[in-house]
Amino acid sequence: MKAAVLKETSPGERRVALVPDAVSRLRPAGIDVLVESGAGDGAWLSDAAYADAGASIVSAAEIYRTADVILTVTRPPSVSELRAGQAVIGMLAPLAGPEFAAALAARGVTVISLDGLPRTLSRAQPMDALTSQSNVAGYKAVLVAAGEFGRFFPLLITAAGTARPAKVLVLGTGVAGLQAIATARRLGAVVSGYDIRPTSKDEVTSLGATFVELTSVGSAAGEGGYARELTAEERQAQQEELTGHIARQDVVITTAQVPGRKPPLLVTEDAIKAMAPGSVIVDMAASALGGNVTGSVPGETSVTGNGVTIVGAENLAATVPTAASAAYSRNISAMLLHLTRDGALAIDTSDEIQAGVVIAHDGRVVHEGVASLLQPAQPQSGQPQSAQPQSAQPESAEGGPGVDGPSN
């Protein structure tokens, strides 16, 4: 079987789906690796490094013509070049744009999306790209904040005076948030964390940070370890109580997401106004639909009238491309090996992992959540049709946790 790596083409995307190390690990399973020339350039991985590892360096056209499986980080640049019998594996965000999966299904392309992985299965952990990329992003968010901040993070006592440590608050302490806490602690900041899932308290405190407990809003633990969406009353109570905590911080990093929903607004205009000049907010949930912070725009940094810098973080994992690619390469290799039997892909959606990640196969969208977004236009394989047509808007997406997880 030929597995091929395309050069990523999304703006700012510097990751690559496989690193050279993976080439020899795939070969025993009968997988030969083709790499588009220059695919690793953004992550400082040369064609020569891939060739030394045993990969063939080829053009994109040859990949489209000859590959059995195409490995990507995000969506491949061309749908029209893909052909029947080929498979694409990547983080393809099928709930955010189910038409993409439908278009590939119509061409007979098998679509496998790592962001649909059932993450709580322990045997799926080596394939968990959402976690590996959130880890990288959480780390980088702190460096971005430190870069914007006009003071030190650690306590420094020098002949020229004493600098007090920065106070950092992390809102949303899932994978990215916990890594942000750990990184801010390593830099010497005084760190606190808050999450609507009370179970995260032990994780926060075990990293040496203080857990912020709100009295006005209780637990909102949802399914699969994720948070549920808050009611309007809960949201308002949460925002008001958080404002007091936010006002005392030098740096706030927000990561809160609810799968398939618009990110919750945690830092309101009032909270921003209450912060001191020179404070920094990094919104890792910033998206076209809004983020955790009033006024944050993905990919943009702005300074408010009262001197608060707001960074709308966008695809932070891609800005640490070598580490992010190495981790992603292990995830996608593990997935490819899981799917391979006797040197070919063996699609079997009775397997719990495959049921989550296989989006389209045999000319049909087979993933229940994605298919329901396409109805009535797209018949769902072997499933009764839902009466309710769904839009691709995250507010109405119902594919279950993980299929369109955070893109941080």
Ligand code: NAD
């Ligand atoms: P995520 O990106 O969906 O959300 C980030 C955090 O935001 C979550 O901790 C969530 O609780 C929090 N959040 C959502 N709404 C909030 C609100 N209104 N106020 C405050 N916080 C809010 O989450 P994630 O990082 O992908 O992880 C989610 C969960 O999945 C965690 O419990 C994590 O431990 C778990 N997980 C488990 C495994 C595993 O078992 N192998 C792997 C990965 C993640």
